[in-house]
Amino acid sequence: MHNAVSQSRRAFLSRTGQVTTAAALAGLTGGIGREAAAADCASEADVTAITENHYLLTDVRLEDGFERDGDIVTGTRTSLNTLEIKDGKIAALHAAGPTLPAGVPVYQANGQLALPKMRDMHIHLDKTFYGGPWKAPLPRQGKTIMDMIALEEKLLPQLLPTSEQRAEGLIALIQSKGSTVARSHCNIDPVSGLKSLEHLKLALEKHKDSFDCEIVAFPQHGLLHSKVDGLMREAMQMGAAYVGGLDPTNVDSAMEKSLDAMFQIAIDSGKGVDIHLHETSPAGVAAINYMIDTVEKNPALKDKVTISHAFALTTLSPEALDETAARLAANGMTIASTVPIGGLMMPLPQLSKAGVFVMTGTDSVIDHWSPFGSGDMLEKAYLYAQLYRGSDEYHLSRSLAISTGGILPLDADGKRAWPKAGDEAGFTLASASCSAEAVARVSPRSATFHKGRLVYGGVAKASS
Structure with missing residues (x-):
């Protein structure tokens, strides 16, 4: 009975959250x-x-x-x-x-x-439909992440010519919501090469006195799958502060090899890590444990690793969650969550209670992944309060x-x-x-x- 009530409440929040976000976006497309x-x-x-x-x-x-x-x-x-x-x-x-x-x-x-x-600690400033005409994403039903990567390979050449201007538009949007600090993931892939990073750096330079932003070099098409190790290393030399990664099992089909390659770039460059980990299968749990093991073996990585999304944490038993959270906290590893609504209920309060630093971000703002991002971190606090029953003063x-x-x-x-x-x-x-x-x-x-x-x-x- 409790589970039925919980699922019903999450479904309701999913609907109301979408209404709230849509209302927040009213009149915002087209760069106005x-x-x-x-x-x-x-x-x-x-x-x-x-x-x-x-x-x-x-x-x-x-x-x-x-x-x-x-x-x-x-x-x-x-x-x-x-x-x-x-x-x-x-x-x-x-x-x-x-x-x-x-x-x-x-x-x-x-x-x-x-x-x-406010701090928008997970956003993609380099690729967005924001600032242009309305364009909803294509249907996602039945599509895998590899299908989305194939779609993106076709879209990137269309987005690149205006990516600098659209990044500036997103900066203006999140400033209007109170955010002047951000961490932006930036595509490093065979299609755009280092162009997305170059354009983003130009946009950020224009706003260096009004906006602070860390850049994550993000191998959106897979670090191993797209063979971008060399490009990633160049990105670190160009000023990226974090080495990114993506679903080492589902995308790269080699969890340990993919994570090892990511961490090696970080160690060689003296930079941090911020990986997208969406996997909810046992492979996702294995990836989290492997990353914790790696940080424990490499003290230089302590306090420098962020796991974004980390949906696999939703699958853990209370005992396993307590153990994992304690290890994350002991190694200074942070979680970046978009405070998702719907079927997944991230254990964010439990992580915070264990001493894990939890932060949030926009993720996508009107792009081919999602049309719902408003760029508003206060809205994330609003969702957090609703999801975790924070209705009192x-x-x-x-x-x-x-x-x-x-x-x-x-x-x-x-x-x-x-x-x-x-x-x-x-x-x-x-x-x-x-x-x-x-x-x-x-x-x-x-x-x-x-x-x-x-x-x-x-x-x-x-x-x-």
């Missing part, structure tokens, strides 16, 4: 998302660019603590504060009332809630962590943990009374700041 949103913000704000290195942002809503009824958290206390921002950092926090520093430009947040900057506020790299305004005891003087001035302003409301309602964001720079939206200029 940022422009339309910015126009809305501009109608309510005077300033869409701040040129000063030292300024004050007043009327910023910050969380002060939890309201309680006994041991139950019933609400969140907030107050209006002024952030003094200088040289990309929060130089000081000023409570409302006291005299502010003289001679410093003043801007107003108009009571908007400050949330820590306390757990809603905790769900935000998956979107911010673990940074939360309040710690577990309700004491302010962020922002503090000396922190980087990276945050987003949301139309919400507290982070719990922001998560539950996926509240609109009006401005995004990165290292003190206003990179999306607008704020009001204080009258002199």
Whole structure:
């Protein structure tokens, strides 16, 4: 009976999640998302660019603590504060009332809630339909991953000529949602060679002052299958921070050989690893165990390996999951999950409880794999809260962590943990009374700041 209820609830969430994402994407295709949103913000704000290195942002809503009824958290206390921002950092926090520093430009947040900057830690900026006319993916029923790879081989030559511009469009989209940090997987394959990487690097260079991004060299067509070991090594020399991989059994048909080749590139280049592992068969579990074994034997890989998706973890018994999670945590191995809805229920809370760092990302944004990506990390927190029953004030506020790299305004005891003087001035302003409301309602964001720079939206200029 419990399983039937659980399956029914997941099916419902699958439907409602798709509706929410579709609504979030309304009007965003064709590359108009940022422009339309910015126009809305501009109608309510005077300033869409701040040129000063030292300024004050007043009327910023910050969380002060939890309201309680006994041991139950019933609400969140907030107050209006002024952030003094200088040289990309929060130089000081000023409570409302006291005299502010003289001679410093003043801007107003108009009571908007400050949330820590969002981090999109699994996205493919290099290949997307975003920015062009609407195009739904072809039917996936009955298609294998090898079928999808064959399709992509035909699509890549069509996408490459505009991939730099479309990457810039995706950067603008996720900035509008509050994300200014990302990890982008970038195709390294026989069709595009190193061109996708070259185009992505050009796009990122144009936004180097407003957006931080790590690149994963991703052998989308299989490291062994497509024979790209040499290209992968060139990609690492071009600045990729992580060696990618893909389903070593289903795609490369040689789990140990494929993983060994991936890890060898990482060891030789001194870089990290971030592998796509979709396999849910026993081979997927074997791959996870083999990767943990490899890290244990190679201390240079500790704290440098991410397993993206890791769906095989859903197949483990509670005892096996506990053992695997403990080993992942002991070796500093992270999990990047898109918080999937539907049939697979990733054990994300169990992993976090065991000390495994769990992060989330967009993955696809309107491409030949999926049309549902909105680029919104706050939406991922919303899905996380629904899937793992975080409907109360306390757990809603905790769900935000998956979107911010673990940074939360309040710690577990309700004491302010962020922002503090000396922190980087990276945050987003949301139309919400507290982070719990922001998560539950996926509240609109009006401005995004990165290292003190206003990179999306607008704020009001204080009258002199």
